[in-house]
Amino acid sequence: MRHLTPLLRPLTSPHTYRRWAHLVIGGALLTPYATAALVLTTLIAQSGHTSDPTQNPSPTTLALATALTLAGIAATAHLPGMRNAQLHLARALLRGPLTQQPAPAATWRSTARTSAFLCLHMFLGLAVCLLTMTALTEAALLATAPLAPGPHSTAQGPLTFTFTAQGPLTRTQRLMGPLLGLLLLAALLYTLALAGHLLALAAPRLLGPSPTERLAAAQAHAHTLAERNRLARELHDSLGHALSVVTLQAATAARLLDTDPAFARQALTHIADQARTATADLDHALGLLREDTPTPRTTPPDLTHLPHLAHATQHTGTDLTCHITGDPTRVPALLSRETYRISQEALTNALRHAPGQPLTLHLDTTPTNLTLTLTNPLPPTRTPRRRTGGRGITGMRERAHLLGGTLTARPHEHTWQLTLHLTWKEHP
Incomplete structure (x- = not known):
């Protein structure tokens, strides 16, 4: 049958x-x-x-x-x-x-x-x-x-x-x-x-x-998928960082509400700032996805916003030292935005996996390259993190690879060190 x-x-x-x-x-x-x-x-x-x-x-x-x-x-x-x-x-x-x-x-x-x-x-x-x-x-x-x-x-x-x-x-x-x-x-x-x-x-x-039209449609579909993946990475980085910071600040405010009301009020203020920042990032991503919105209604952050990112991280109670050498405004716009997102994701990973540890963020820019380094001591009570990293490190490596750069994240002596290196041609 x-x-x-x-x-x-x-x-x-x-x-x-x-x-x-x-x-x-x-x-x-x-x-x-x-x-x-x-x-x-x-x-x-x-x-x-x-x-x-x-x-x-x-x-x-x-x-x-x-x-x-x-x-x-x-x-x-x-x-x-x-x-x-x-x-x-x-x-x-x-x-x-x-x-x-x-x-x-x-x-x-x-x-x-x-x-x-x-x-x-x-x-x-x-x-x-x-x-x-x-x-x-x-x-x-x-x-x-x-x-x-x-x-x-x-x-x-x-x-x-x-x-x-x-x-x-x-x-x-x-x-x-x-x-x-x-x-x-x-x-x-x-x-x-x-x-x-x-x-x-x-x-x-x-x-x-025709075959030419099918090829053009396939290329347009691939471009759309790539854009959606980029937006997914941006949402993962921005919202993930904002939620991590809000979680730490809320926990700190709840712990110090009776003993240090002023600090608790300051933490709540920064929670509201982070929520507004996350809302703006979400509005930017949704604006790109809407067919009736020809241009994004908010400007995505870049390296000029890095001090604000460091300041928001410090208000979680984290000891963060930020050094910026060179002129970040001379970095090409695409590289500047993507480097900011990598910095955001790197700080989010550090807050999740090494809470309470001091962080050192250093950005060095020249007319043709930049180097971003984030280090923190390895938690003494936890085993060293795997060399392969999690999805966050994988996503940062993918970003760096697409930009023609390199990203390494590994233990170095008694610290965990993440290093990003990007190069580009200097415009006359």
Whole structure:
């Protein structure tokens, strides 16, 4: 039974019947084009001649009518909205790989491919319509063979005519009629499934984007993913640091509320400042994600905000010494912002893993490079941290690598030392 499942899938798959409907729509759309072209060519052929209107069209007339039909269908593809209408209809009924592809740009090449798809859709649809009408009629006549009174009442089509042309129906023929009708219906469904599958394979090539457009869409998608990952890192760094500082300040304020109310009030003030800073960072990230916001409403922090970051860290009760040498304003904007985020994440890690330990932050900048170093004594009651670090150190290393720099974080004698080094070309 397991081996029969693939063979029976075309009979039970909804794709077969959706694509059948799509092909029937194409055949119905072809009817006015073909009728108008045949009438026009017939009138031209009969112009100046006396002919029998009941006479069948000549091969020349049929060829000319076919050419006019193709020309009319191709011209239809240039109508406004026709390409999008065909694309939506094919996506809804054909499904297949077309649903995962972006819409192509409106160019003369895409319009030409749309014309080819319209011709294929309509002419294949007409063939499917004729096949459907013939097969359904034949199947119905075969199914009623046991009830047929004579040999000629069911002789309406090629199959039933062959079945009954030898004379009156025998008992065996009457009983075989419904079975042959079912086999004919099955053959019809398999044929329709094949035709729909072939049209679904042609749709991405004719209605979908070109290889150049697919490459551009893939690059745009990669850029979007990279931007979202960058925003995720920024939120991780800014909100993680703010929450760590708020946690430490809140704990300190609760401990000193009775013995040192002034310090507790100061800590609560800094908690409010950190909350506002975190809210501004979150507003900046959400502003970038909103499609209706062309530019961020807040400026992301950079190395010029490093003293404020150190000051906020000191108000957690941490002994932080910050040294800045050189001019941070000469650091390129992108490197300045990313270095600030790395500093923020480094301080957050130190507050989490070495609470109460004194920290030393040193930033040295020159016209072509910078070095950021954060050191703190290893906690005496805890084992040294692993060389591989956690997700925070991994994220900082990824940032440094993308910027073309290096970041190391490892124990050094009795201290934990994190060092970032970035270089760039000096602008004239």
